[in-house]
Amino acid sequence: MNISSFNVTDVGFHYIGLRVLGAMPEASREEQNATISRSVLKYVRDKALRLMLPEPKGTYDTVGEKICQELVHFNFADSKRGRGYELTPEGKEALHLLNDKKHLEIRRRMALVHLKTYANLQAIVHCHIARNGILSPAVEATRPIDAAYVAALLRPTFGSAAESAADLHRAEV
Numbered sequence: 604m605n606i607s608s609f610n611v612t613d614v615g616f617h618y619i620g621l622r623v624l625g626a627m628p629e630a631s632r633e634e635q636n637a638t639i640s641r642s643v644l645k646y647v648r649d650k651a652l653r654l655m656l657p658e659p660k661g662t663y664d665t666v667g668e669k670i671c672q673e674l675v676h677f678n679f680a681d682s683k684r685g686r687g688y689e690l691t692p693e694g695k696e697a698l699h700l701l702n703d704k705k706h707l708e709i710r711r712r713m714a715l716v717h718l719k720t721y722a723n724l725q726a727i728v729h730c731h732i733a734r735n736g737i738l739s740p741a742v743e744a745t746r747p748i749d750a751a752y753v754a755a756l757l758r759p760t761f762g763s764a765a766e767s768a769a770d771l772h773r774a775e776v
Contacts, residue, residue: 613650614713616643617677620670621698624680624690632687636667643670677716 619642627635644663651658671688674680679694690698700709718725754769761768 613646614717615646616666616670617674617679617713618701618709619643619646620667620674621679621690621694621701624671624674624688624694625698627687628689630687632668632671632682635687636671639667639670640664643667673720676720679716 620639623639640663643666647659679697680688681691750769754765757768758765
């Protein structure tokens, strides 16, 4: 399914949903939604404290159902008739990646499902790619920046042209 609007939320909300549905497969929909909502609120509060931001103003009471609906759109969950949600084989695989701390694989999986699901996110990414790639690699502050390091950061976006893009970076610095 391709949805035409995308609200940027923390992908951690989806991870919480996967974990709750994996831990509570026999619970009612209301119990699952309430548990997800409480967990998201705790997550958001903890993140605000960590980043020294003000405490969130919302109650997050309805976020559990929204997360479950998105997990259904991603084909990670399925709604049981008259009962709660259950993880699909794809959802169980995603939860397995998450629990096994396979961070790169789970990030790739989430990026793919978001791109497949949300048309406007897809359009934005394609626009950036058409304008010569997405230039936002994470740079490790404690590591000296040399051409090989910059090329390695650029390789996912530029592929075989990463070395020449790194040379352009070096010329600008």
